[in-house]
Amino acid sequence: MLLIRCPYCEEERPELEFRNAGEAHIARSADMAATSDDDFEKFFFIRSNPKGIIYERWRHMHGCARFFNAVRDTVSDRFLMTYKAGEPKPAKLPGAFE
Amino acid sequence: MIATFRIPGAGRLKQAETARFSFDGQSYAGVEGETLASALLANGVHLVGRSFKYHRPRGFLSAGAEEPNALVEIKRDSARRTPNVRATVQELYDGLTAQSQNRWPSLAFDVSALGDIASPLLSAGFYYKTFMWPKFAWKNFYEPRIRAAAGLGVAPDQPDPDHYSARFAHCDVLVLGGGAAGIAAALAAAETGVRVILADEQVDFGGSLRFESGAMIDGQDGFAWAQGAVATLRAMDNVRVLSRTTAFGYYAQNFVGLVERVSDHLQNLGRELPRERLWQVRAKRVVLATGAIERHMVFADNDRPGVMLASAARTYLNHFGVAVGRNVGVYTANDSAYAAAIDLKKAGIGVAAIVDLRDNPTGSVIDEARALGIEVNFGRAVIRAGGKLRVSSMTVQPKNGGGERTIPVDAILMSAGWTPSVHLFSQSRGKVAFNDETKRFVPGTYAQDCVSVGACNGTDGLSATIDEAYAAGAKAAKDAGVKNAGANVVKGTKPKVDASESWSRGMLGAAPGAGPDTTVKAFVDFQNDVTAKDIRQAVHEGMRSIEHVKRFTTNGMATDQGKTSNMHGLAIAAETLGKPIPQVGLTTFRAPYTPVTFGSIVGHARGPLFDPTRKTAIHPWAEAQGAVFEDVGQWKRAWYFPKAGEDMHAAVDRECVTVRKTAGLFDASTLGKIEVVGPDAAKFMELLYTNPWEKLEPGRCRYGIMLREDGFIYDDGVVGRLAADRFHVTTTTGGAPRVMNHMEDYLQTEFPHLNVWLTSTTEQWAVIAVQGPKSREIIAPLVEGIDMSDGALPHMSVREGRICGVPTRLFRMSFTGERGFEVNVPADYGQAVWEALWAEGQKHGACAYGTEAMHVLRAEKGYIIVGQDTDGTVTPGDAGLDWAVGKKKTDFVGIRGMARPDLVAKGRKQLVGLKTKDPKVVLEEGAQIVGDPKQAIPMTMIGHVTSSYWSENCGRSIALALVAGGRDRMGETLYVPMPNATIEVEVTGMVFFDDKGERLNG
Amino acid sequence: MAKAAAKESAAAAPSVERRPALAGQELSVTGVTLAVLPPAQRISLRAPDASVAALSKALGVNLPRKPKTSAAKAGRTALWLGPDEWLVIDEVGKDPLADCAEVTVLHSAVGISHRNVAISVIGPAAAATINSGCPQDLSLDVLPVGAASRTILGKAEIVLLRIAADAFRVECWRSFSDYVFTFLSEAAGDAAA
Incomplete structure (x- = not known):
């Protein structure tokens, strides 16, 4: 069971309190109805599923109930950092764990 | 029955009481506090099982958790039958009933042992080769017979009446292994006041101090020191000491699973005590002090009952007071087996000879053995064990060939050296490194906040072990960074080693006499019946990676996970491949370290708590x-x-x-209920539902449809507007949690600018x-x-x-x-x-x-x-609910998805009514619908029945169905083919009763 | 704004019986006592930062701003559940919903008195009992007296409030109360270990 730092609760909490919510930084268009078929496909269906660093959304479902973003390494399962929903994708990632 | 192999004055069970037990129907007496293995050996019983594949007679190899052979069934009552219990771990209690496994009709005479004679047919990879042809025979012939003949114990067939408990625990320093290293590390960590958990799989702490007669610490016998130190630890509030507790899995972020065996050693299982307790521990730092496991020698017929690890014989003697024979032989490639010979000799047991593969070893143990009058042979090999149900002799030959000499013995104690227990380290995703000088894998690169100390780290010698462990314990406590000093912390000093034993190196792979040119049965993996020859054959048949060799031969794949066999198997494969060991690689260690019961995993989650x-x-x-x-x-x-x-x-x-x-x-x-409150409540509702909400008057309700972004119906329900800024939303019963999650998701991440909040009021x-x-x-x-x-x-x-x-x-x-x-x-x-x-x-x-x-x-x-008439692929249009979609709205979740080409294409499945031509026939929900019942099979299915009932009010059956182009088929006859008959149906509207809707005000 | 939806007035007394879930259930074993607590007045309060002062004043208790904390005054406790979410529990019969109804600043107050059931877990083995199904670290350093957190117990969501070193209040939804009480009962039997 992973420990995940909730940016709202400001501490690491057990994974059982959380729920993954898919890839992060996929913005819903402000003019949804006018989105082209291609753009809708990219928005709704296409996910990067990387081996390595993934930006993803989690919800502290059984905690503060907030959605937030996380950077995780899908190879090691390590969380590099978490940050609040709405904050931009971090320009720099913290260094690897010791 | 008199226990004839119990040595007066030996062992540590002096105060213990007699326990009667039975094995295969025969009654015996033992001593409470010893293991079933010890008690059987005290009664002269070595034959306890039959092997998995060849049904060869087997005895005890070890005195611990690594035991591959001595698996028995412990039966308390008809429901409490536990198969595959290692007799070397099971503690004796008065009334214990054990049975051997995998034999018929009896342990001493097992007809399937013919498989041993027919063993050329059962060579490595035999499952893959032998049973390939004819194809049909696998299911009807081979599989049932293999299942009957092979295998281990039989699973119980009644519900488990015991209960199991579980606990999440947190600590600063978790010490796994309670030998000298673990105890020293725990002492150093505990005295800083941090929270420490110390766990060991044995009843008694001490690890190898349980058998090492030559260890002296702080002026005491090593085992006595261990007991005192653990008592000191137990008395501290900041320390939890867990015995009979196995760390079986090491997971991410220092999350370790441990199983504590609470009552398997007790005669009466009271309801108050769980059988086992699962500890899920999160530790800031982990100290691995898991020790090392002795390896056997790989020589012909090394599986005969009575052939066992030298350290096991010492444990039985020094800890339990039991001799494993009266006239033992010793076969070794290192020093540590000498200590076993010396201990036994001093206890009055005959030692026929020590056979040492090394050419000219020197050292005090060798001198001592000679001084005791034990015959010591250098540069010689045991090429064969004699006897069948019990070893009767060992045949010795110079290791480079020459004259054979057969020495009568009733037990052979062997030691090929010690394998560091890196299982948990490897599970933590640490990478092991091969030490070419000592020929062993030791912890290399760490992946988590843990440290290995003592024998599992390849550290030799008690003094070096305690130095290392004590420093590591103190550092782990410091690194954990917490100072919550317990009120009764005992400050101590580093334990001082006054005397210790030396365990020098050993050998890997097959011993002389079981080399590449031989066909003897020299077992590498006892539990899966894998011999040195099998490993070589796997390489000859093209396996190159150790992972392939492992799967082809099943070496190390039994329930003991190759604790004694992996290194030998690897060495033989490497030798056959002509490659150095590190290039062939080590197989991955996976959890669980030892088998874990389903009960302990399930814990409280059964019956009403499932x-x-x-x-x-x-x-x-x-x-x-x-x-x-x-x-x-x-x-x-x-x-x-x-x-x-x-x-x-x-x-x-x-x-x-x-x-x-x-x-x-x-x-x-x-029904799910969500209260939507805030000045932007209506705006939020507009975005989450297809319907318009801004103009809904307070005090009025509307049937709302919620879509996913893809345009398919997600949920529906009646929504009441209580005030301008307050809606009472209802959802489907099953949909309540996910609808709330869906709404929160959009509110928090897509529409966070809206001033509105959601509260679940389902249960209010x-x-x-x-x-x-x-x-x-x-x-x-x-x-x-x-x-x-x-x-x-x-x-x-x-x-x-x-x-x-x-x-x-x-x-x-x-x-x-x-x-x-x-x-x-x-x-x-x-x-x-x-x-x-x-x-x-x-x-x-x-x-x-x-x-x-x-x-x-x-x-x-x-x-x-x-969820019944819709299935996640149904749009409002498909369901005939276009009227509930706000035509003037510019945005809502699903607005774009609904416009996708496939969702607006002609011929989509639409919800319609169906009336059977025979009004008495009620369709089956889920039944498929076709247009032409005479078409060739497989027929083109154009829809399926979603709801179907007998309607007493209509005096006939009624049904709803999703049918391709359904609304254009009104009045058409379609067909529902069923196994016994094809049912004719007419496509109708969806309203079967009061189609004008007058009764709403009736 | 956001007027209280279910207005309780002292005038019209119910003519029917209130039947709280698990009313009066208790269990006492070595080291821990469980008890279903009497009904209380509760609201789920949601508000932005700017509204906190006014709401605190109206409620008579300072809404805590720090994660995992609570504040209590005169029988009323406000638990921080999220950055804009509090559970307000009144155990002395005063209705926090009515207090919020008079507040004009932006907020949402929803009555949930009947949604939740409270169970007290008291005794030296209280933390161990809860740790049977709750994965949080319940040591006093990490969860001091007064700390509050939504979390899970087995397969149910709970809100945990530490009321003393060896005493907790566990709140759960009404239909989960049977599960939660049964879970705690079974766990209690093993907690002294």
Whole structure:
């Protein structure tokens, strides 16, 4: 069971309190109805599923109930950092764990 | 029966009491506190099992958790039969009943042992090769026979009557392994005041100090020091000491699973004690002090009962006071086996000879052995063990060939050296490194906040071990960074080693006499019957990676996971490949370290605690009325209310007719309810539902449809606007949690600018639906402050007021097509208000109805149920609900998805009604529909039945179905092919009853 | 704004019986006592930062701003559940919903008195009992007296409030109360170990 730092609760909490919510930084268009078929496909269906660093959304479902973003390494399962929903994708990632 | 192999004055069980036990029906006496293995050996019993593949007789290899052979069934009663228990771990209790496994008709005479003679047919990879042809024979012939002949124990066939407990625990320093290293590390960590957990799989702490007679620490015998140190630790508030506890899995972020065996060693299992306790520990730092496991020598017939590890014989003697034979031989490639010979000799046991593969070893143990008069042979090999059910001799030969000499023995103690236990380190994703000088894998690169100390780290010598462990314990405590000094922390000093034993190196792979040119059965993996020859054969047949060799031969794949065999197997493969060991690689260590019961994994989650069972406030009333319940998600819902003599059909028919004739009461409490509050509540509703909401007047309701972004129906429900800034939203019963999550997701991440909040009120309100022409008469007398006239409270409106003096949200709405109401009251009042309404209803002949009647009544009106008539691929248009989509809206979730080419294409499946040509025939839900029943199979299926019932009100069967281009097929005849007949149906509209909707105000 | 939806007035007393879930259930074993607590008044309060002062004043208790904390005054406790979410529990019969109804600043107050059931877990083995199904670290350093957190117990969501070193209040939804009480009962039997 992973420990995940909730940016709202400001501490690491057990994974059982959380729920993954898919890839992060996929913005819903402000003019949804006018989105082209291609753009809708990219928005709704296409996910990067990387081996390595993934930006993803989690919800502290059984905690503060907030959605937030996380950077995780899908190879090691390590969380590099978490940050609040709405904050931009971090320009720099913290260094690897010791 | 007299225990003839118990040595007076030896061992540590002096105060213990006699325990009677039986093995294979024979009664024996043992001593409480020893293991079943020890007790059997005390009685001279070595033969305890038959091997997996060849059914060869087997005895005890070890005295611990690594045991591959001595697996028995422990039977307490008919339900408590535990197979594959290692007799070397099972503690004895008075009345213990054990049985051998995998033999028929008896352990001493097993007909399947013919497989041993026919073993050329059962060579490596035999499953893959032998049973390939003919193909059909696998299922009908080979598999049943293999399953009957091979395998280990038999699983119990009754529910497990024991209970298991679980605990999450947190600590600063978790020390795994309670030998000298673990104890020293725990002492150093504990005295800083941090929270420490020390766990060991054995009953007694001490690890190898349990058998090492030559260890002295702080002026005491090593084992005595260990007991004192553990007592000191136990007395500290900041330390938890767990014995009989195995760390079986090391997971991410220092999360370690441990199983504590709480009562398997007790005679009487009281309900108060769990059988096992699962500890899920999160540690800031982990100290691995898991020790090392002795390897056997790989030589011909090294599996004969009586052939065992030298350290095991020492444990039986020094700890349990039992001799493993009267005339033992020793076969070794290192020093540590000498100590076994010396201990046994000193205890009065005959030692026939020590056979040492090394050419000219020197050292004090060798001198001591010689001084005791033990014959010591250098540069020689044991090429064969004699005997069948028990070893009777060892045949010795110079290792480079020469004359053979057979020495009679009744036990052979062997030691090829020690393998560091890097299992947990490897599970933590650490990378092992091969030390070429000592020929062993030791922890290399760490992946987590842990450290290995002592033998598992390849550290030799007690003094070096304690130095290393003590420093590591102190550092782990410091690194954990916490100072919550317990009140009774005992400050100590580093334990001082006064005397210790030396364990020098050993060998890997097959010994002389079991080399590449031989065909003897020199076992590498005892439990899976893998020999040195099998490993070589795997390489010859093309396996190159150790992972392939492992799978082809099954070496290391048994329940002992190759604790004794992996290194030998690897060395033989490497030698055959002509490559150095690190290039061939080590197989991955996986959890669990030793087998874990399902019970301990399940823990409390069984019976009523398997999953929450949710009951409404009105449940007790329904139960008292004899309602039959159905499961809807976690909820129990009243399905129907049979009267005396009624079956389900009769009850449902009566309930349906009564509702339309007079009225019915229905418990709708399980419907999801979400309160949407804030100045932007209507804006939010506009975005989450297809319908328009801005103009809905407070006090009015609307049926809302929620889509996913892909344009498919996700949920539906009636929404009441209580105030400009407050909506009372209802969802489907099963959809409540995910709808809330979906709404929160959009609110928090897509529309965070909106000033609105969501609160689940599902459980705040009990909901009593009163439906039928008499519904108003039933409710009105109990209501205060609400004008219930049609003018003041029209269909699809909501008012707040009181009923029976209790606050209510009274909805005028209908899921039956009749005049109807849903009375929401605070949940604790639900049953009392229901009873009051029931009493009123009785005056009018009303009934209580359940979910089945609810389903029929709504189907008669063509009202859909999301999840039954829709399946995640149905659009509002498909369901005939276009009217509920706000045409002028510029955005809502699903607006773009609905416009996708496939979703607007012609010929989509649409929801329609179906009437069977024979009105008495009720279709099966899920049945497929075809246009032409005479077409060739497989037929083109154009739809399926989603809902189907007998409707007493219509006097016929009714059904809803999703049919391609359904609304263009009105009046068409379609066919539903069933196994016995093809049913003719007519496509109709979805409304079967009161299609003008007049009864809503009737 | 956001007027209280279910207005309780002292005038119209219920003419029917209130039947709280698990009313009066208790269990006492070595080291821990469980008890279902009497009904209380509760609201789920949601508000932005700017509204906190006014709401605190109206409620008579300072809404805590720090994660995992609570504040209590005169029988009323406000638990921080999220950055804009509090559970307000009144155990002395005063209705926090009515207090919020008079407040004009932006907020959402929803009555949930009947949604939740409270169970007290008291005794030296209280933390161990809860740790049977709750994965949080319940040591006093990490969860001091007064700390509050939504979390899970087995397969149910709970809100945990530490009322003393060896005493907790566990709140759960009404229909989960049977599961939660049964879970705690079974766990209690093993907690002294």
